[in-house]
Amino acid sequence: xxxxxxxxxxxxxxxxxxxxxxxxxxxxxxxxxxxxxxxxxxxxxxxxxxxxxxxxxxxxxxxxxxxxxxxxxxxxxxxxxxxxxxxxxxxxxxxxxxxxxxxxxxxxxxxxxxxxxxxxxxxxxxxxxxxxxxxxxxxxxxxxxxxxxxxxxxxxxxxxxxxxxxxxxxxxxxxxxxxxxxxxxxxxxxxxxxxxxxx
Amino acid sequence: xxxxxxxxxxxxxxxxxxxxxxxxxxxxxxxxxxxxxxxxxxxxxxxxxxxxxxxxxxxxxxxxxxxxxxxxxxxxxxxxxxxxxxxxxxxxxxxxxxxxxxxxxxxxxxxxxxxxxxxxxxxxxxxxxxxxxxxxxxxxxxxxxxxxxxxxxxxxxxxxxxxxxxxxxxxxxxxxxxxxxxxxxxxxxxxxxxxxxxx
DNA sequence: AGTTATACCGCACGATCGTTCGTTCGTATT
DNA sequence: AATACGAACGAACGATCGTGCGGTATAACT
Numbered sequence: 031x032x033x034x035x036x037x038x039x040x041x042x043x044x045x046x047x048x049x050x051x052x053x054x055x056x057x058x059x060x061x062x063x064x065x066x067x068x069x070x071x072x073x074x075x076x077x078x079x080x081x082x083x084x085x086x087x088x089x090x091x092x093x094x095x096x097x098x099x100x101x102x103x104x105x106x107x108x109x110x111x112x113x114x115x116x117x118x119x120x121x122x123x124x125x126x127x128x129x130x131x132x133x134x135x136x137x138x139x140x141x142x143x144x145x146x147x148x149x150x151x152x153x154x155x156x157x158x159x160x161x162x163x164x165x166x167x168x169x170x171x172x173x174x175x176x177x178x179x180x181x182x183x184x185x186x187x188x189x190x191x192x193x194x195x196x197x198x199x200x201x202x203x204x205x206x207x208x209x210x211x212x213x214x215x216x217x218x219x220x221x222x223x224x225x226x227x228x229x
Numbered sequence: 230x231x232x233x234x235x236x237x238x239x240x241x242x243x244x245x246x247x248x249x250x251x252x253x254x255x256x257x258x259x260x261x262x263x264x265x266x267x268x269x270x271x272x273x274x275x276x277x278x279x280x281x282x283x284x285x286x287x288x289x290x291x292x293x294x295x296x297x298x299x300x301x302x303x304x305x306x307x308x309x310x311x312x313x314x315x316x317x318x319x320x321x322x323x324x325x326x327x328x329x330x331x332x333x334x335x336x337x338x339x340x341x342x343x344x345x346x347x348x349x350x351x352x353x354x355x356x357x358x359x360x361x362x363x364x365x366x367x368x369x370x371x372x373x374x375x376x377x378x379x380x381x382x383x384x385x386x387x388x389x390x391x392x393x394x395x396x397x398x399x400x401x402x403x404x405x406x407x408x409x410x411x412x413x414x415x416x417x418x419x420x421x422x423x424x425x426x427x428x
Numbered sequence: 429a430g431t432t433a434t435a436c437c438g439c440a441c442g443a444t445c446g447t448t449c450g451t452t453c454g455t456a457t458t
Numbered sequence: 459a460a461t462a463c464g465a466a467c468g469a470a471c472g473a474t475c476g477t478g479c480g481g482t483a484t485a486a487c488t
Contacts, residue, residue, distance in 0.1 A: 042435085055348075056348045056349070057348075057349075058259075058344075058345065060257075060260065061259065063474085063475070063476090064475080064476065064477090065474070065475070065476085073436080073437090074436065074437050074438070075475095075476080075477085076436075076437070076438080076439090076477080076478080076479090077435070077436040077437060078436090079476075079477075080434095080435075080436075081435085084476080084477075085476065085477090135348065136347070136348040137344070137347055137348060141344065141400070141403065142344050144403050144404070144406075144407040145257075145336070145340065145341050145344040145345075145403055146257065146344075147407070148335070148336055148403060148406040148407045149254075149255045149256075149334065149335040149336060149406070150255070150256075155407075158407060159407050159408055159409065162404065162407055162408055163408055166404075166408065187416075189412075189416075190416050190419060190420070193401070193404060193410070193413065193416045193417075194397070194401075194416060194417075194420040196400070196404055197396070197397050197400035197401035197403075197404050197416075197417060197420070198393070198396050198397060198400060199400070200399075200400035200403060200404060201340070201395070201396035201397060201398070201399035201400020201401065201403070202392070202393075202396035202400065204340065204343050204344055204347060204396075204399060204400070205343070205361065205365075205392060205395055205396050205399060207343075207347040207348070208343040208346070208347045208354075208357060208358050208361055209358060209361055209362055209365065210358070211392070213388075214392065217386075217388075217389050217392045217393060217396075218392075218393075218396060220389060221389070221393045221396070221424070225420070241465085262444085262445075262446090263445080263446065263447090264444070264445070264446085272466080272467090273466065273467050273468070274446080274447085275447080275448080275449090275466075275467065275468080275469095276465070276466040276467060277466090278446080278447075279464095279465075279466075280465085283446080283447075284446065284447090
């Protein structure tokens with residue numbers, strides 16, 4: 031076999047990160063452990079962390095990978111829809127479907143991370159805050175477009191719409207999981223659609 | 230001084246638990262550490278955990294104390310209101326005020342605990358699930374009463390109302406904290422009131 | 429063919445984890 | 459006055475945490 035190429039290195043790195051995303055989804059970004067992760071991957075601790083330098087760098091890579099999963103599952107399939115209300119509707123559908131899937135075995139990653147770091151300053155806190163803010167901005171943008179098109183009442187605040195959609199998805203997925211309510215995500219979907227004037 | 234009375238013992242125990250609630254509110258129920266807690270209280274680790282037996286017992290006591298704080302801050306002040314829509318309105322107001330206060334320096338305790346244990350079975354998971362379920366039942370009960378009084382459309386599902394209120398409060402408080410949005414809780418309140426037909 | 433780079437390993441480190449001892453000491457009961 | 463109880467302590471345990479060091483084997487480059 032030829033020397034480990036750059037692509038292979040990347041593959042090996044992403045293989046670690048992807049496994050770490052799955053693990054962190056269950057036990058949290060903070061609960062992530064190099065030893066546990068190394069055992070799962072049949073690697074040595076030093077060989078694993080050597081790729082990243084230290085644990086925080088690994089955690090940040092894991093967070094970015096999780097965000098990419100979310101974007102690929104929720105935004106990209108909906109991005110092609112017409113800006114405004116239709117796209118919001120598509121986003122909601124893919125969002126619910128994403129939460130229903132086992133993309134993140136431990137529930138919405140960004141919500142878990144937010145809870146873990148909302149009271150703990152540092153690079154991870156900032157990364158998470160930036161990601162949430164970016165997503166809220168995307169939602170708000172389409173809400174504004176929808177409003178301009180007359181699909182939302184002129185009195186509603188697009189920022190409110192974005193914030194409420196996110197709150198419902200985030201809190202609803204947690205509530206549905208902890209109460210083991212099979213209808214939970216249906217309730218979330220109903221509420222989200224009602225937020226943008228549909229039913 | 231007389232022998233340490235039963236009341237004193239209880240005080241000492243609750244003093245530990247109350248401090249643990251504050252600490253766990255920030256670093257999580259799972260992140261709670263006997264050493265850290267003992268240091269904060271200027272106690273020895275053994276002297277502290279001796280009151281409870283083991284860590285899990287302490288964690289469960291902490292959870293119950295947090296639930297009592299929530300009940301005292303949100304439910305009890307609203308319990309006197311007329312059942313149905315008025316009481317839901319009062320609950321929402323106290324709920325938002327509770328989230329705005331620093332009763333839990335690290336954000337809504339039940340939400341944090343739900344996220345930590347929604348994918349991890351055990352007594353703590355069950356305790357949390359039971360508490361959430363109990364609270365949802367209370368909300369649903371008033372929603373049903375409001376519906377019977379004609380204050381909610383007959384087509385709405387009271388369970389939906391309860392679930393959505395909880396999702397908004399839970400997810401909204403996390404989102405407001407991580408994005409450092411001063412208007413976040415106002416947006417949550419607006420959405421919660423809209424859920425029960427008000428604005 | 430020899431050099432160089434590096435991915436990975438085994439191993440050990442200091443720290444901290446939860447827990448378990450044996451002990452001390454103050455108070456209440458007898 | 460003697461005894462018993464229980465709260466709290468200091469010390470130590472085995473385990474696990476993140477991290478750093480030295481060695482090795484492999485593959486690319488000269």
